[in-house]
Amino acid sequence: MLSDRSTATIRATLPAVGAAIGDIADLFYEKLFAAHPELLRDLFNRGNQASGDQRRALAGSIAAFATALVEHPDTRPDVMLERIAHKHASLGVTPDQYEVVHTHLFAAIADVLGDAVTPEVAEAWDEVYWLMANALIAVETRLYARRGVTAGDVWHTWEVAARIEETEDVATFVLRPADDTPAPAFRAGQYVSVQVELPDGARQIRQYSIVGAPSSRLRSIAVKRVRGQGTPDGEVSRHLHEHTRVGDLLRVSVPYGDLVLDDLEAPLLLASAGIGCTPVVAMLDHLAQEDHKGPVTVVHGDRSPADHALRADHVRLAERLPDAEAHFWYEAPEDGHPENRTGLVDLDGITVRPGTHAYLCGPLPFMRAVRARLLEAGVRPADIHYEVFGPDLWLASS
CATH class of the missing domain: 1.10.490.10 (Globins)
Structure with a gap:
């Protein structure tokens, strides 16, 4: 080259x-x-x-x-x-x-x-x-x-059909095409860009994973409010939380993203932390709708059950799969939560099957720790996939 x-x-x-x-x-x-x-x-x-x-x-x-x-x-x-x-x-x-x-x-x-x-x-x-x-x-x-778009022409207008308060800091926005045309197809795990006009006239863009299986004509995005202090951090999520209501219009891109299930014949491990659960829930929804029979291990870490966005969906969809097991870690768990699932995610004691394909989404330290443990368990580097919300700092921190 x-x-x-x-x-x-x-x-x-x-x-x-x-x-x-x-x-x-x-x-x-x-x-x-x-x-x-x-x-x-x-x-x-x-x-x-x-x-x-x-x-x-x-x-x-x-x-x-x-x-x-x-x-x-x-x-x-x-x-x-x-x-x-x-x-x-x-x-x-x-x-x-x-x-x-x-x-x-x-x-x-x-x-x-x-x-x-x-x-x-x-x-x-x-x-x-x-x-x-x-x-x-x-x-x-x-x-x-x-x-089917030209370079730069990726935007469509969508209407907010519903808004669901998932947690104190996470809201789900259910979207539908404003012109009533069919919604662009996507693969579970992909995201869209959302562009909003802010009070100073800037049109800032952020990416949000699509929640739910690809079969619906509606599209849902779960937005975590980022509470930046005196910086532009979180200005789009804050604007969406404070100003976007049912009936409002949003500029939304066609879906993209490379964190997609690539081998449904292999054992799957879906690991997330915090709002990183959004692509994982979409994958679980897809697997459930496809009546997936293979082994699936679900791993998630969060501050507390109350902070676990989409928790009910996370649990329900895992339970719909006949050969799935779900493990949730909470730093501040409810009474009765297993002691060995308290604190940060720890894959010790989790069976990692030969040939596993793993999909990770969450803060970089979480993903690096999970990846290291998976490599120790014999998972091939090529079979460990990840998604970063924001700039990809994996290489920058290596």
Whole structure:
């Protein structure tokens, strides 16, 4: 994939670029938003920019891609690329935006590294960037085509048909197409982007997993209110909780996401924590409707039963499967809750069947701990799938 000449240059400069990639990402976004303030207002998540999460995710993905090109020249990190491409498609990212990113990213590289960026170094990193960008463009083009939409034209207007208060901090919004057209198909575990206009005129976008099986023409999203203190964190969830009622209209994208059941013949393990239960409940609903007979292990951790959003559905759907077992951990359980299910999720004592395919969703520390335990139990790395709400910091924290 990467030319021999560029491979040698990337191998030699990767330590220096890797050490400076955080500074490069910071300066890149500064330059990008100075030239294109509309991108921060209407495309990028302002909360993730304020917290630095988006910068860390960008730095991690670039470093991981370059490392993969050097260390595994005959393969491509398609899992990482697919996850990014699905997120981009749900936002309506277009190929021309990669040119904009290229301009400001390479200006940031030149400013941070200075004289170290020789023409040869610039040429090699340019090759890395366009290998990654063109691979993403190709995947995104396929994703748009599968949905029958053009790049950037992913939005439809939906009406709020019902609102259900699940917990103090989680509300489910039941949606239907405002024009009464059929709802786009989706696979259990996928998400939609929701765009709302905030009081300052910004049109901010967030992703929410679709709750429920794909058979219904209605679509439900469970939104957890993020209580940010003096930052843009949670501004969309807060707006939805405080202002969105039955009859209101929302701009919603067609569904995307790569956390989907890929092998129903294998034993399944569905592990979640907090609001990460939403794609898992959708998977359970799908399995129940398909009359799934195979073994399914359900694992979930939460602060308390009262904080466990969709708890009744989580329990009911697991009970509908003939060969399923559910294990719930609570940090503050009700009286009578098993002592060995108190505190954080601990897979010790949980049977992990040979050939298990695992699906994880929740906070990053939770998923890393569960993944480590599954690897110890003999689950193949390729059979452990995960979803991150927000920027994918898995690589950035490795």
